[in-house]
Amino acid sequence: MSSFTAIAWPTDGPGRRASAGTREADGWYVSFQTETEVETPGQAQGSIIGLDRGVAVFAATSDGELIEPVAFDRQRAKLARLQRRLARKTKRSENWGRLVAKIARLHQKIGRRRLDFLHKLSTRLGKSHAAVVLENLSIGNKTRSAKGTREEPGTHVAAKSGLNRAILDQGWGTFARLLEYKLAVAGGTLLFVPAAGSSQECSACGQRDANNRVSRDLFVCQACGYTGHADINAAKVILRRGIAA
Ligand SMILES: [Zn+2]
Structure with a gap:
C-alpha cells in the first residue's frame, strides 16, 4: 500500500533542502511515498x-x-405460512398491507443474517x-x-x-x-x-x-x-x- 503525503516545506528555513521539491506560490512542497504495512494478524505466509x-x-x-450453511428452515417455513395467509386476503386491504410489510421484514431479516454469515466467513478466510x-x-x-x-x-x-x-x-x-x-x-x-x-x-x-x-x-x-x-x-x-x- 502506498500513499502520497504532501508537506509544506519552509522556504526560509536555514540549511533545509528538499531534494525533490516543487516550488509553489505559497512555498516549497515535497511529496514522498510511504510504505504502509497492513496488519495481517494470523496470516500464514504463503498459506x-x-x-x-x-x-x-x-x-x-x-x-x-x-x-x-446458514439454516433458514424456520424462516422459510414462516415465510411460506405468511404467503399462504396473504393469498387469502383481499388485495390492498388493511390486513393485506400489514402482511406484505411483515413478509418484507422477514426477507430483510433473512438477508441480514446471510450477509452477517458471509462477512464473518470471508473475514476469517481473508485473514488466515x-x-x-x-x-x-x-x-x-x-x-x-x-x-x-x-x-x-x-x-x-x-x-x-x-x-x-x-x-x-x-x-x-x-x-x-x-x-x-x-x-x-x-x-x-x-x-x-x-x-x-x-x-x-x-x-x-x-x-x-x-x-x-x-x-x-x-x-x-x-x-x-x-x-x-x-x-x-x-x-x-x-x-x-x-x-x-
Ligand atoms: Zn487417485
Missing part, C-alpha cells in the same frame, strides 16, 4: 487454500473443513490465508442450465432447481466479492480456476473418472483407491489447479 462450493455444505476447504482458490463458475451459468436449451432439454430439472435455490439463497457471488476485498486489504489474492471435472478428479493421483464420485458425499478413486469426502476432494483439486496456475 493457500482451495474452496469448493458444496451442495449440502456451504463450502468445503482443502484443509478438510466442511463449512455449514495469503491466497484462496475458487472455481471459476458463474452463478448465472449454473442458474440458466436447469431449464436446458431447446436442443438439450434439462435433465433432473427438479434437482438442479433445488441446487439453484440453495446457491442463490447462500449468496455465493456476494461471498466471492467480500472475500476478494478482504484478501486484498490483507495483502492476499483470490484466484479463480476452471471448474471442469473438479468433482470427478482425484486430488491424490489426478485420475479423472465419473465413477470416482460414488455418492453425493463419498469420493473413491478408481485408480489409486484414495477415499474421502467428495467436496473436500474437489477443494483439493481446486487448490492444485490454483497452485499450477
Whole structure:
C-alpha cells in the first residue's frame, strides 16, 4: 500500500533542502511515498487454500473443513405460512398491507443474517490465508442450465432447481466479492480456476473418472483407491489447479 503525503516545506528555513521539491506560490512542497504495512494478524505466509462450493455444505476447504450453511428452515417455513395467509386476503386491504410489510421484514431479516454469515466467513478466510482458490463458475451459468436449451432439454430439472435455490439463497457471488476485498486489504489474492471435472478428479493421483464420485458425499478413486469426502476432494483439486496456475 502506498500513499502520497504532501508537506509544506519552509522556504526560509536555514540549511533545509528538499531534494525533490516543487516550488509553489505559497512555498516549497515535497511529496514522498510511504510504505504502509497492513496488519495481517494470523496470516500464514504463503498459506493457500482451495474452496469448493458444496451442495449440502456451504463450502468445503482443502484443509478438510466442511463449512455449514446458514439454516433458514424456520424462516422459510414462516415465510411460506405468511404467503399462504396473504393469498387469502383481499388485495390492498388493511390486513393485506400489514402482511406484505411483515413478509418484507422477514426477507430483510433473512438477508441480514446471510450477509452477517458471509462477512464473518470471508473475514476469517481473508485473514488466515495469503491466497484462496475458487472455481471459476458463474452463478448465472449454473442458474440458466436447469431449464436446458431447446436442443438439450434439462435433465433432473427438479434437482438442479433445488441446487439453484440453495446457491442463490447462500449468496455465493456476494461471498466471492467480500472475500476478494478482504484478501486484498490483507495483502492476499483470490484466484479463480476452471471448474471442469473438479468433482470427478482425484486430488491424490489426478485420475479423472465419473465413477470416482460414488455418492453425493463419498469420493473413491478408481485408480489409486484414495477415499474421502467428495467436496473436500474437489477443494483439493481446486487448490492444485490454483497452485499450477
Ligand atoms: Zn487417485
